[in-house]
Amino acid sequence: MLIWILLALMTGAAVMTVLWPLSGRRPVLADGRDDVRFYEDQIAEIARDEARGLMAPLDAESARAEAGRRLIRARAASAPAQAATGEPALRRRRAAAAFALSVVPLVGLAVYGALGSPHLAIAPEGVATPAAEAKASLPAALAKIEAHLAREPGDVRGWEIVAPIYLRLGRAEDAARAYETAIQVGGEDAERLTGLGEAQALGSGGVVTAPAAESFRRALALDEGSPKARFYLALASEQDGDIAKARAAYEALLRSALAGAPWLPLVRGRLDQLAAREEAPGSGSAGASALSAGAQVAPEILAMVRGLDERLAAAGGSEADWSRLVRSYAVLGQPERALEKLAQARAALASDAGARERLERLGRELGLPAGAVARSGP
Amino acid sequence: MIVEIGHFALALALGLSVLQTAVPVWGARSGDWVLMGVAGPAALGVFVLVAIAFGTLVAAHVGSDFSVLNVVENSHTAKPLIFKITGVWGNHEGSMLLWVLILALFGALVAAAPGSVPARLRVQALAVQGSITLTFLVFILFASNPFTRMEPAPPEGQDLNPILQDFGLAVHPPLLYLGYVGFSMTFAFAMAALIEGRVDAVWARAVRPWALVAWCFLTLGIAMGSYWAYYELGWGGFWFWDPVENASLMPWLAGTALLHSIVVMEKREALRVWTILLAILTFSLSLLGTFLVRSGVLTSVHAFAVDPARGVFILAILCLFIGGSLAVFAWRAPVLRQGGLFAPISREGALVLNNLLLASACGTVLLGTLYPLALEALTGAKISVGAPYYDLTFLPLALPLLVALPVGQALAWKRGDLLAAGQRVLVAFGLALAVGLATLAVTSRGPVLAPVAVGIGVFLVLAAAGEIVGRSWARGRPLSVALRRAAGLPRSAWGSALAHAGLGISVLGLAAQAWSTETITTIRQGEAVRAGPYEVVLLGTGPKPGPNYTEQAATFSVRRDGGVVGRLEAGKRFYPARGMSTSEAGLLTVGLGQVYLSLGETGEGGAIGLRAYYKPLVLLIWLGAVVMAAGGAMSLTDRRLRVGAPRRARAEPIAVPAE
Known part of the structure; x- marks a missing residue:
């Protein structure tokens, strides 16, 4: 409520700045006098300059003659300013006041109503505070750990804490590097290896690439039961087009699961989508690794790709980011989006000839039509 | 909540600027002083509202309010406070808001100093200024709104481009904008003069301080930008004839010409039409500069085509103001009374030469800036016009101007004697x-x-x-x-x-x-490199953590003839939030010259790539x-009336310089 009161007060103040002069109580300014005064001042200035020796007497005389001529002309031109009074002037002022009274609030409210977000200002303070605190504390904590790790890169615990945070923030390369360091320092274990695999998959736009699959396989070798590693390997089979193998793996995962495991719905969702895909076989033929139209893609992968897309659209990014995005859309079976992103990437990296060439090659690799790429110019 | 108040204030300012434009014009047409009196308070009101909007945006940046998209895209909690503030204008939306804030500030200054300007002129000028504010507020609100919110708010921002995280950014854009936008005031006065149909010494006296203010700030802004490019980009250069730099040089050249022609007008009431035209052109070039830098047309004509909304909007503003003002000029200029007469060899004549040379120099820069863009848009070929072009076109115009300057200043008003001036x-x-x-x-x-x-x-x-x-x-x-x-x-x-x-x-x-020297080499610890008369020895390298970056710094000792002159440090910084590196040049000032070191890549075995420059007297430039x-x-500060005493036709024995 407070916000609306404040906005109303501001509107009132803005209207008053115009209504106050229209009330017409101030003395009316006279025009024409300015010019006369200017030339009178000028003549006085010439006299002062002459007295101070800045101007020779002869020069002063001719300057004075010139200024005098202009003064006469200004006097002749200056008619006494007429104060506009009477009925028409009054009516005009009322109209102007009405105009001011309507334009300022109307424009203000209409524009703000169309563009503003007053509901964000109305949110009760009590609800907003804890979220704000959590928001402020996470980066601070992260910065603290990063600083600590910069001093003591041998601290495995630190890397293990920081890696999942990176993963959650979508910083795939940082997460992968953190897991790799943890593995280097503390040796391989299943948790670190699955984390590394996840980071690698995130880094390639949600595709379980060969290195990622290798990480998961090594994790399984250390811990046969790791559900996460088994899930991602099943996803890898699915992405490779081996539906039967993927289905068997998902089903095995379901059978071995304890009741109430949090990831159960996710696996069931994958199985449902596999079933749907078999009923509509046409869509699966786009290529061995292409997933069709988002339907079968895990929602978090889609969210990751979308997040990357938004970030690049908003702030730009490196060549690696762009090519990852293009690749992701191609793999997700959205060639139009991939093409569009490829065009944007070319524009964003236009100054870098090498990068442009690599993007062209990427386009060809992914089977995106070359003509369409060239068409993206103006 | 505070952000929403700023957003609303901006919307209100839009409404109020409609009044600032419409009501005074109505009043002037019907000769009603009460309606004309609205201009001043409305201009003050617009300024207060835009200042509130700007203040809330600064507050959002300082408080890292990541529910604001603009803050998310350009800030980071770990960023030092000064860069949180300067980050406000380190991006498109915020810098446009700063632009309008300064525009409104100039309007408010004119409104608050009623004595210095004839009343009708002031009212008309404020109305013209109101129309500029109006247009840019529409642009900000609908095409680059800094108050766009993000729901839900992300936990962390994307940080400001590291190149912009520098003290130079705190100073350079505000100075430059004070210059650019200051010329909007001379433009508004020129339009007012055309509408009123009178231009004379009174007008020139009213306009001169605004032209001077704008010119001073533009001069400082360009110098600051040049020094910033010099130490931040790490190439040792201070002027690259880059379109962005040209965009600020062109209004400066035109503004310098304007400044001089206003003097002629105030003292001698000559060059009326030309001065008005220059005032229009100077602001048009300021607008063009804003367009070039802000529309993204420079990074690539294609980038412009990908996101055309903004660029087309600015282009429309550009056409509206340049086209509109030139149309008014063509229509009203013949109405203006003829100016005073003068002999070709006279102070007036010298200033005409100054104006012609400056305007031609400005023209060559304009051509060099726009030609590559036109070529790219038409044929797709990307060329860059650099120093060789400007050496051949700009210098031949600038050098005679410099040589003629002292001679011209020695000439008398109205009729001069070249020989006497030469002797002086x-x-x-x-x-x-x-x-x-x-x-x-x-x-x-x-x-x-x-x-x-x-x-x-x-x-x-x-x-x-x-x-x-x-x-x-x-x-x-x-x-x-x-x-x-x-x-x-x-x-x-x-x-x-x-x-x-x-x-x-x-x-x-x-x-x-x-006579500056450049050495590009690799260097290991303990090795030495020559830079002019100095010898630079690498003492060692080491990490140096910063608040939102990590830095690899190298320390050097600078020697001359065996004695140590000083130490300096150069570094490479990595900003993890953006994944970008910047190079921090090391500068050692000896007298007016500088030793300049910039680090390259670290090679195998700890060898560091190094560019070492010696720049004699380089500080003199700035x-x-x-x-x-x-x-x-x-x-x-000199508000005396200016009178140029005309020299009579007969010869004068005493050569007393006229002011």
Whole structure:
């Protein structure tokens, strides 16, 4: 409520700045006098300059003659300013006041109503505070750990804490590097290896690439039961087009699961989508690794790709980011989006000839039509 | 909540600027002073509202309010406070808001100083200014709104482009915008004069301070930008003829011409139509600069095509104001009364030459800036126009201007005597020639033009000093009297002498760069590299953590003839939030010259790539600009009426310089 009161007060103040002069109580300014005064001042200035020796007497005389001529002309031109009074002037002022009274609030409210977000200002303070605190504390904590790790890169615990945070923030390369360091320092274990695999998959736009699959396989070798590693390997089979193998793996995962495991719905969702895909076989033929139209893609992968897309659209990014995005859309079976992103990437990296060439090659690799790429110019 | 208040204030400012434009025009047409009186308070109101909007955006940046998209895209909690503030105008939306804030500030200043400007002129000018504010507010609100919210708010921002995280950014854009936008005031006065159908000394006197303010800030802004590019980009260069730099140079050239023609107008009531045209052109070039930098057309014509909303919007604004004002000019200029007459050889004539040369120089820069864009848009070929083009076009226009400057200043108003003027600068010219020849004799390498430029720089400085001496001292006059006379000279005379001397100082600094040295090499710990007369030894490297970056810093010791002159540190910073690196040049100032080191890649075995420069007298370039701006400021404090005494047709025996 407070916000609306404040906005109303501001509107009132803005209207008053115009209504106050229209009330017409101030003395009316006279025009024409300015010019006369200017030339009178000028003549006085010439006299002062002459007295101070800045101007020779002869020069002063001719300057004075010139200024005098202009003064006469200004006097002749200056008619006494007429104060506009009477009925028409009054009516005009009322109209102007009405105009001011309507334009300022109307424009203000209409524009703000169309563009503003007053509901964000109305949110009760009590609800907003804890979220704000959590928001402020996470980066601070992260910065603290990063600083600590910069001093003591041998601290495995630190890397293990920081890696999942990176993963959650979508910083795939940082997460992968953190897991790799943890593995280097503390040796391989299943948790670190699955984390590394996840980071690698995130880094390639949600595709379980060969290195990622290798990480998961090594994790399984250390811990046969790791559900996460088994899930991602099943996803890898699915992405490779081996539906039967993927289905068997998902089903095995379901059978071995304890009741109430949090990831159960996710696996069931994958199985449902596999079933749907078999009923509509046409869509699966786009290529061995292409997933069709988002339907079968895990929602978090889609969210990751979308997040990357938004970030690049908003702030730009490196060549690696762009090519990852293009690749992701191609793999997700959205060639139009991939093409569009490829065009944007070319524009964003236009100054870098090498990068442009690599993007062209990427386009060809992914089977995106070359003509369409060239068409993206103006 | 505070952000929403700022957003609403901006919307209200839009409504109020409609009134600032419409009601005074209505009042002027019907001769109603009460309606005309709305202009001032409305302008003040718009300023207050835009200032509230800007203040809330600053608060959002300082408080890292990541529910605001603009903050998310350009801030980070770990960023130092000063860069949280400067980050407000380190991006498109925020900088446009700063632009409008300064625009409204100038309007408010005109509104708050009613005595200095004739009433009708002031009202019309405020109305024109209101229309500019109106247009840009529409642009900000609908095409680059800094108050767009993000729901849900992300936990962390994407940080500001590391290149912009520098003190230079805190100062450079506001100065530049004060310059650009300051010329909106002269534009508004020019349009008001056209609408009113009268331009005279009264008008010139009202406009001169605004032109001076804008010119001073633009001078400082360009110099600051150049120094910033010099130490931040790590290439050792200070001017690249880059379109962004040209965009600020063009209004400066036109504005310098405008400044001089306003003087002619105030003192002699001549060059009326030309001055009005210059005022229009100067602001048009400011707008063009804003368009070039803000529409993204420079990174690539294609980038412009990908996100056309903004670029097309600015292009429309550009066409509206340039086209509209030129149309009004074509329609109303014939109404203006003829200006005063003068002989070709006279101070007026010299200033016409100054204007012609400056305008042509500005034209060559305009061509060099726009031609590649037009070519790319039409054929897709990407070319860049660089120093060779400007050496061949800009310099041949600038050099005669510099040589003619002292002579022109020695001429009398209305009718001048070239020979007498030549005699008055003869001493300065002779000394400058001697310095130029001495430079040629002492130095062994460097282009032929360099000693010539040294001579010109010395000529400008000496002639400016001679101007003051000539007006206060005569043969046989005791020194005490001469000093008193010098102190009694109008501040505007001191101001113009300072500004012209500043130009000479800058020219000297530029000329001295012909003898700068550049060494590109790799260096290991303990090894030495030569930089001019100095020897630079790498002492060691090490990490140096910063608040939102990590830095690999290298420490050097600078020696000359075995003795240590000083230490300096250069580094490479990595900003993890953006995944970008910047190079931090190391600068050691010795006298007016600098040793400049910039690190490259670290190779195998700890060898570091290094660019080592020695730049003699390089500080003079920017020092000169500061002196120029100081001259402008000094002239600004002089509110005396300017009278140019006309020289009569018959010969005068005493050569007393006219002011």
